[in-house]
Amino acid sequence: MIVAERKPMNEILDMISGVNRLLVLGCRGCVAVCSAGGDKEVDVIASALRLGRKKAGQQIEIDTDTLVRQCDPEYLEPLKERGKQFDAVLSTACGVGVNFIADRCPGVRVLPALNTTFYGANMSSGEWIELCAGCGSCVLHLTGGLCPVARCAKRLSNGPCGGSVGGRCEIDPNVPCVWQRIHDKLVEQKQDKLLKDITPIRDWTTAGHGGPRRRIREDLLP
Amino acid sequence: MIAGSNLEQVLRSGNFAVTGELGPPKSGDFEVVRKKARILKGHVDAVNITDCQTAIVRMSSLTAALLALSEGVEPVMQMTCRDRNRIGIQADILGASALGIKNLLCLTGDHQKFGNHPQAKGVFDMDSIQLLGMVKQMRDEKKFQCGEEIKSNEPELFLGAAANPFADPFEYRPIRLGKKVAAGANFIQTQIIYNVEKFAKFMEMVRDLGLHEKVFILAGVTPPKSLGMARYMKRFVPGLDVTDEVIDRLSDAKDQREEGINICVDIINQVKEIEGVSGVHVMAIEWEEAVPEIVKRSGLGPRPEPQGVEPRLVSPGAIEEAVERARHEIRDEFEKELDKARSEAQASRGLLIKEKESASAEIAGLRKELEDVKRSAVKGEAEIKRLTTELEEAKEELQKAGSLQVVAGEATGGPASISQTEFNQGAMTESISSGKLSLREQDALSSLNLGLKALQKVLGLSEDQFEALRRFLEAEFLLQLGQAAPPAPAAGMIPAPAEAPVASTPEEVRETETKKVAARQKDVINLVAKANVLLHKNNVEEALNLFKKALEIAPEDEKAIEGLNKAKALLAEKETGPAGTAEAIPSAEGLPPCPEEITPEEWSRKWVVRYVAMGNVRLMKGDSDGAMEAFKKALELDPGDEKAKEGLERAQAGKGIHVPEVSTEKAVAPGEKEEVPPAEVIPEEKEAREPEAAPPVEAITEKEEAEAPAPEEEKKEAEAPKPAPKVQLSGTPEHEGVGSLEVPVLEKETRSLVERAGSIPEDLYREPCSGSIKDVLIGDGEKAITVGGETTLPFHLFEGDMPNPPRVAFEVLDSRPEEWPDVLTRYFDDCLDDPVKWARKCVDEFNAKAICLSLISTDPNGADVPASDAAKIAKDVVDGVDVPVILWGCGNADKDTETLREVTSLIGNKKVCVGPLSDANYRTLGATAMAFQLPVVASTPIDVNLAKQLNILLENLGVSLNHILMDPSIGAVGYGLEYTYSVMERIRLAALTQQDEKLSAPIVVNLGREVWKAKECRLPSDILLGDQERRGVIMESITASTLLLAGGELMIMRHPKAVALTEALIEGMM
Known part of the structure; x- marks a missing residue:
């Protein structure tokens, strides 16, 4: 899922300075799952903003709502009109939702409440880790299902660098060396021949270095 | 041969190769590179030029490599993937190749996190193996990475790669080395080797793969510069295996550097013997000087003559051209200099001639003048002769007339006139004799005078006419005499130019033009000199006039023009700033020199302000x-x-009257006037002034510190009147204390939290607890108190109930306290020896709700008062007050058992609370308490589990939780308060939210003794720590309020003010 975290409250308060009518708009997608932008968080943010404004001696009228998703046009349809009643819409969706509102709802000023961090998974309560970089060219079949693009600090393709010691990455002892794990996994699966093959230089266009990415499925086009 | 580099040739010839390392500087200083290159030159076959190693920005490896090459040292250019993508890398490779670089070491690069720009975006477009492949393709297939053809001059590079035998997974390392070889590595340089054993094992695996036959392997070594460096590498450099042996050798060594070199040499000698090692890579990081020594001692020198090390950037043709160009430049420069010197010489010669001319003109003028003087003297002589003859004639006539008119002459007052003449003559003689004239001359003069007098008579001249004539003659006479002295044309002897008007006499009309010129020049010189003197004295206007005059006479005089300009400039300066320069301030002489950063005007203004302040x-x-x-x-x-002005008037008018005039803005109450310290009055005046004028005494001293030029006396003067400050910097200040023991009522929040929370849903902030705290009754009768009983966290009244507010008990000691500071004892001075009276005072005066009697005298390590005596005192106290009493033992388990047993036997059924019960005496004391149904204090040392365990033990014994107060042991603020807080909080959370019944007893907090033993409560008042009593009270009340929030229900405290504050807080929060 997309993992995000709420921006510092003061940053949001700065962002909405001058806004008198605000809609805090949540999303029940990934950001709800990672406890950053679902119903509960929308309420918390709205309350905190009211308190913050009150503390500053300013008034603000805040409405809240949470959409099923902010990344599908049908859910955004009502916002096109409703959003105009507010000075701004503070979206607690990931960057996708914020962009999509900006694209789809002209005349609506949309602001981000979250920092969209990465594609990751919930390790344990309160901990998420990055597991995929969305590079558009998956090599997981060659690496024992563990991604060196997302999980190696240098995005190495051909084995661990000289800084791998005791299964730990040199940049931070709390970070496991993914290449050690790939090595162990492939050896365990008797796939260690893969470790001897040279992985050729990558094509990074699929990772966004060729410009904004777009996907077309002819068969699904209307 | 691939690239034909020196390194390649050495390796291929089977020689044991030596490479070095050169870290480019963190600056654009090419000298650093050259210096390092020169140190290494001749001792190594090639030198690695690092590429921003450890991700720290340095001179680029390409540039530094070219500089090394220009010194005749073959570079191995390092190339990382961290900072460039494939476009940048290939571009640099083409450039490097074009400029004669023949070795390239392909690396992934240290992560930017380790460098000085950890926020940088790491490129990592490829890794080292892919880089090798890309460069090999460029070289061997003449193709860029994209596949496009390199039409000509493809890079011819001997490709290297790194290997780390000490990183994990160890068994994979040789395989990865194989990948590098397959990708295109021609040589390998390993990570620094200290663990030779492990390296040998690695090499064995490499040999098993047959890699040593496909690639040249150079073992990396580094002389440890110091023990510190070795330890650092061992601890902080991932993938570097520094053995204990190395550390030991260094720590035992007398000279660590020497030992470092020895270690390095030993390792080289060991790895040299390992099969498959083709050379060593000596990395003497920032210690290049060590390399020659290491190479020498390892027997690796001298190195073969370098082959093919030619900087392309500096071709022989270019050198010749450069030499030729330099020669031209030097010649041009030389000629220019020569011309300049020549023209200068000419100019100075011209100047000399001019000077000579003016000097000779002056001399001519002087001569002329001298001649004039001579001539006039001659003329004077002639005149004298004429006069003498006249005189002779007169005398004769006189004689003739005398003989005829002797009688008649007597009758007309002749004798009187003669006597007068005689007198005159005498005076003259005298005056002349002072001029040191010869006797003969004197005679001549006196006779002359005599004759003159007669003449006066005869001719009937007036007195004035006569005097003039006399003077003239005298002068002529003297001048004639002066002629005898040698002529002195020195400047000092030149008569003042004021004599020039003499020229108007008819005799001098014939004077030549040259004399006039000379006189004019002299005038000009004089005028200019005078003007310059005036200018120095800062009389600019006058000087200006003089310069102008001089220019009127000689319009082209350079000095006068220069002076005029100077004077004009000064005048202009004066006009722009009315106060003028520093020297121009009328009384500025008395001030210290004006600091550079401010104008003299401001400086003067500051001093005005300062003086006014001083006056005030x-x-x-x-x-x-x-x-x-x-x-x-x-x-x-x-x-x-x-x-x-105002101040002066005041000072004049108010001699002896100390009352200051108060400025208009603020009137000081009449009564205050006498005491108002100046520091308070002056700021008011300051407000009336411009802000810069800061007359308060403190401000002045501060300013002086900041500006620093004020002389010492001034400073003292300014400081002396400084009034005694409220708080002295040293010494014991006056006791301020806490003032009244009254504490204002804390304003309560009248609106409920629900109201205040507005539209935040209640369930967002409300988390009601399911458990509850037991309530414990202490004491008897009306004044008995109940503590505990709440169903919520402390003061979370929106989540549950707190039926009994927390209580405060006053601590009373059973004997005179020895270590209480007097800010505490002063409240009980009259009763410190009488615990009963003390306890009563607490109840009657300080409205104590409970008393805690500390039986400290029973301590076996202290007074060791027998249990029976202590019990009597305790009984008296219990009987003497009507509020509940807690009897707190000395902390010695056995003695407390004894004492408290005694007490219970004396007081019978009274519901005193006894403690502390510990795991050592809970059985005996627990049983006693149970027998009398007394509440007990269960003490444990700041630990949730121990607290719970003691409660369980007591319960097992049969003591009901309704009779237990938990004492979790606490630390005062600054002495472990936060730890205490967290333990108490956890106890409370366990009881309330996890229904841990065994922890649901109320908490008693004996904090007074903890607070007042802290040194902060004992140190006397001083400016830094403030008033001692306030300090103690604040520490006690803060500790109390904090622990109230953590769940304390019964607080044992000492200071009445702290108690009052705590009770006010409880009242306000309930």
């Missing part, structure tokens, strides 16, 4: 004379200063 202060002190002096000084500097 002196006036305050009653020193009217001193004040007047200060104000006068201020007025001297600025006669228009209103404040100073």
